[in-house]
Amino acid sequence: xxxxxxxxxxxxxxxxxxxxxxxxxxxxxxxxxxxxxxxxxxxxxxxxxxxxxxxxxxxxxxxxxxxxxxxxxxxxxxxxxxxxxxxxxxxxxxxxxxxxxxxxxxxxxxxxxx
Amino acid sequence: xxxxxxxxxxxxxxxxxxxxxxxxxxxxxxxxxxxxxxxxxxxxxxxxxxxxxxxxxxxxxxxxxxxxxxxxxxxxxxxxxxxxxxxxxxxxxxxxxxxxxxxxxxxxxxxxxxxx
Numbered sequence: 068x069x070x071x072x073x074x075x076x077x078x079x080x081x082x083x084x085x086x087x088x089x090x091x092x093x094x095x096x097x098x099x100x101x102x103x104x105x106x107x108x109x110x111x112x113x114x115x116x117x118x119x120x121x122x123x124x125x126x127x128x129x130x131x132x133x134x135x136x137x138x139x140x141x142x143x144x145x146x147x148x149x150x151x152x153x154x155x156x157x158x159x160x161x162x163x164x165x166x167x168x169x170x171x172x173x174x175x176x177x178x179x180x181x
Numbered sequence: 182x183x184x185x186x187x188x189x190x191x192x193x194x195x196x197x198x199x200x201x202x203x204x205x206x207x208x209x210x211x212x213x214x215x216x217x218x219x220x221x222x223x224x225x226x227x228x229x230x231x232x233x234x235x236x237x238x239x240x241x242x243x244x245x246x247x248x249x250x251x252x253x254x255x256x257x258x259x260x261x262x263x264x265x266x267x268x269x270x271x272x273x274x275x276x277x278x279x280x281x282x283x284x285x286x287x288x289x290x291x292x293x294x295x296x297x
Contacts (some may be wrong), residue, residue, distance in 0.1 A: 077207060108190075109290050109291060111288040112273070114276075157225065168227060169215075169227070170227070171226075174222075176222075
């Protein structure tokens with residue numbers, strides 16, 4: 068069975084500060100990992116995905132994530148937070164490289180202070 | 182890019198009535214669609230997977246007779262919440278893929294259902 072755990076339901080950073088959102092996964096098969104962003108009352112937008120190629124994955128809006136098998140982690144980072152980054156972020160795992168049946172983490176709400 | 186449209190974006194209904202939510206792929210053919218449910222401040226829970234022309238596959242614990250899913254065409258899947266109750270109030274989101282299990286996913290903007 069696959070699962071993901073996001074540490075911290077709420078993260079607050081100042082504008083311009085580093086953003087770090089944590090995600091740990093559990094999978095009995097090689098995982099495919101995704102980060103999505105959700106703005107209020109909207110669907111999900113794909114930020115980036117890991118599909119067993121490069122362990123450091125670059126996504127949209129300046130976000131990136133690093134797959135660390137030894138730590139079973141896939142943390143999301145952004146060097147400098149913008150006000151527009153305030154949203155809910157979900158880590159997800161799948162057994163295929165495009166998504167399909169996704170198992171989501173609990174979500175982390177990111178707040179950005181001016 | 183591929184667009185998935187959900188309708189309505191929000192709906193209020195009385196307890197005991199049924200509500201239909203549509204999920205349309207506007208510029209691509211969606212062989213597979215997924216329906217998720219999201220409670221406030223919580224994650225998305227997969228409810229069911231629907232494939233065009235066949236019966237939906239429901240996740241454990243999801244009542245298939247309460248949440249009727251129809252995927253009659255390659256561009257439309259519907260979720261009908263039958264005999265809705267206040268506990269069915271939630272945010273329902275669909276996603277669609279172009280070619281089965283290994284194809285890119287595109288999400289709709291969700292439907293906020295409130296049952297009074």
